[in-house]
Amino acid sequence: MISLEKIIKQHRSPALVHFLEELEKGQEKYFSSKNHGDFDKWQGALQNLRALFPPEKVQSDFDISSDTVRIGNKNNLAKNKEADFIANLKKFMPWRKGPFEIAGVKIDTEWRSDWKWQRLEKQISDLSGRNVLDIGCGNGYHCWRMLGAGARSVLGVEPMLHFVMQFNVLKSYLPFDHIEVLPLRLEDLPPRLNVFDTVFSMGVLYHRRSPIDHLYELKELARPGGEVVLETLVIDGKEGETLVPKGRYAKMRNVWFIPSVLTLEGWLKRCGYKNIHLVDVTATSIEEQKVTEWMEFESLKQFLDPTDLSKTIEGYPAPKRAIFICGY
Numbered sequence: 001m002i003s004l005e006k007i008i009k010q011h012r013s014p015a016l017v018h019f020l021e022e023l024e025k026g027q028e029k030y031f032s033s034k035n036h037g038d039f040d041k042w043q044g045a046l047q048n049l050r051a052l053f054p055p056e057k058v059q060s061d062f063d064i065s066s067d068t069v070r071i072g073n074k075n076n077l078a079k080n081k082e083a084d085f086i087a088n089l090k091k092f093m094p095w096r097k098g099p100f101e102i103a104g105v106k107i108d109t110e111w112r113s114d115w116k117w118q119r120l121e122k123q124i125s126d127l128s129g130r131n132v133l134d135i136g137c138g139n140g141y142h143c144w145r146m147l148g149a150g151a152r153s154v155l156g157v158e159p160m161l162h163f164v165m166q167f168n169v170l171k172s173y174l175p176f177d178h179i180e181v182l183p184l185r186l187e188d189l190p191p192r193l194n195v196f197d198t199v200f201s202m203g204v205l206y207h208r209r210s211p212i213d214h215l216y217e218l219k220e221l222a223r224p225g226g227e228v229v230l231e232t233l234v235i236d237g238k239e240g241e242t243l244v245p246k247g248r249y250a251k252m253r254n255v256w257f258i259p260s261v262l263t264l265e266g267w268l269k270r271c272g273y274k275n276i277h278l279v280d281v282t283a284t285s286i287e288e289q290k291v292t293e294w295m296e297f298e299s300l301k302q303f304l305d306p307t308d309l310s311k312t313i314e315g316y317p318a319p320k321r322a323i324f325i326c327g328y
């Protein structure tokens with residue numbers, strides 16, 4: 001399912017090349033029903049999609065540089081096949097990151113991931129010609145946008161096979177072989193590679209039990225002179241203040257550290273980052289993260305105090321996110 005030849009050619013680091021070659025050889029371990037009970041369902045749905053809308057029809061009719069990542073148009077599907085096509089796309093639910101449109105079918109995802117991209121796209125160094133790594137990339141929505149912004153290669157890293165399979169739906173239609181999502185955790189990558197021109201970590205830091213280690217790991221994945229783009233939850237507060245939820249935060253079990261902006265800046269400095277720029281702080285709205293036909297579980301509105309939307313259901317400050325861009 002993953003094909004890394006073209007990406008390997010973009011990199012000269014023997015450690016990374018060896019790692020990717022071995023991963024490609026041993027990938028059945030990840031892409032199998034032994035690894036995930038739903039794998040056969042997803043694989044079958046992917047084949048059905050390709051039968052209903054053959055990838056050859058796409059040719060150059062796609063767009064990875066606009067808010068909606070689009071493949072083909074509604075004329076690619078016969079009217080009597082549309083319902084079947086939608087049913088097969090829905091076998092990959094929940095669709096969290098997006099939006100996408102495939103053969104005229106609009107996938108209204110839980111998140112308006114394009115809004116996050118809009119907040120940072122003009123602030124980061126031009127991605128043209130850069131080898132990019134996106135840690136915790138979900139279904140790869142932002143990976144497509146990075147490629148659309150001119151990146152030479154894009155590697156995403158995502159441990160949830162479900163999201164990797166969503167990426168594979170898109171990938172199987174698009175004529176690019178210098179983008180891939182690896183079914184791995186950040187910790188599975190070889191340490192201290194020092195190779196990527198830009199490393200993104202968006203929505204991951206607060207899931208880490210050791211945020212300082214995460215910041216070091218990101219820095220050591222980037223090449224000297226490279227860039228790290230960090231997006232994470234923050235609280236209002238002074239330097240030194242950090243929220244460590246007693247239990248769940250906005251119903252999420254795995255949230256560990258939510259620093260104030262000044263605390264996070266201090267962490268970045270302490271880890272040796274230079275040219276640290278805070279480029280955005282935005283409270284997440286119930287329009288940005290919501291229940292849709294493509295993600296039917298609870299979403300932000302249900303995670304907030306119904307009498308006071310400035311608080312989570314547990315009484316903590318409602319989600320607010322900051323974006324830092326830094327070099328080293």
Ligand SMILES: C[S@@+](CC[C@H](N)C(=O)[O-])C[C@H]1O[C@@H](n2cnc3c(N)ncnc32)[C@H](O)[C@@H]1O
Binds near residue numbers: 113136138
């Ligand atoms: C909140 S989502 C953010 C997705 C995307 N980066 C975005 O900003 O929209 C966090 C993602 O990080 C992934 N993740 C969690 N722990 C990880 C780890 N140790 N290494 C890599 N990814 C991880 C999760 O599976 C999830 O898809």
